[in-house]
Amino acid sequence: MSTPALLIIDLFSKFDFPDGQQLAPLALRAAKKAGQIRAAFDERGWPVIYANDNFGDWKCGFHQLAEVCRHEDGPAGDIARLLFPGPDHYTVLKPKHSAFLATPLAVLLAKLDVRTLVLVGMALDSCIHATAIDAHSREFSTVVISDATGCLPKRRSAALTLLRSTGSVQVRTTGALLQSLKSGPRRSAIDPIGRK
Numbered sequence: 001m002s003t004p005a006l007l008i009i010d011l012f013s014k015f016d017f018p019d020g021q022q023l024a025p026l027a028l029r030a031a032k033k034a035g036q037i038r039a040a041f042d043e044r045g046w047p048v049i050y051a052n053d054n055f056g057d058w059k060c061g062f063h064q065l066a067e068v069c070r071h072e073d074g075p076a077g078d079i080a081r082l083l084f085p086g087p088d089h090y091t092v093l094k095p096k097h098s099a100f101l102a103t104p105l106a107v108l109l110a111k112l113d114v115r116t117l118v119l120v121g122m123a124l125d126s127c128i129h130a131t132a133i134d135a136h137s138r139e140f141s142t143v144v145i146s147d148a149t150g151c152l153p154k155r156r157s158a159a160l161t162l163l164r165s166t167g168s169v170q171v172r173t174t175g176a177l178l179q180s181l182k183s184g185p186r187r188s189a190i191d192p193i194g195r196k
Contacts, residue, residue, distance in 0.1 A: 007131065014068075027122045029147075
């Protein structure tokens with residue numbers, strides 16, 4: 001029986017890019033929701049995978065990158081301390097927007113027998129969107145958790161509309177996902193989005 005995986009995208013950041021300071025508090029809000037989902041996945045023993053931009057530093061490992069963020073002030077440090085990977089979590093560094101592009105993610109998901117991906121992180125209109133489209137092209141059931149994704153307000157509505165219009169990606173809230181995980185004895189072990 002396949003299991004779902006939680007994919008936490010790009011929440012480790014120093015927010016030192018254009019619009020970064022505006023996005024930072026929104027990412028922190030999303031990270032708090034992502035933390036609730038991560039706890040539910042950890043409780044069930046389901047895979048939690050971090051996929052993060054490498055900041056253009058090709059010599060840096062994932063935990064080293066996360067450790068740098070953990071010592072930052074403000075939202076960058078708050079997020080890193082809240083979501084620092086545990087010993088049972090998986091990590092992938094990515095060079096571009098999609099978590100699939102030039103990374104071992106597809107191989108890891110096959111080894112873990114994952115067919116459903118739950119996506120959280122930032123930014124909804126770029127890296128989340130690119131990863132969701134790539135996941136669908138690889139025939140994964142894909143769920144984007146809208147309130148666990150950071151996005152500038154002026155871009156959020158269009159990004160959600162675009163995802164929904166594909167007909168291939170479900171958009172849910174943290175509350176709806178967590179409620180579906182509680183319903184029925186182990187039904188959610190097959191598919192956390194409620195399909196059998």
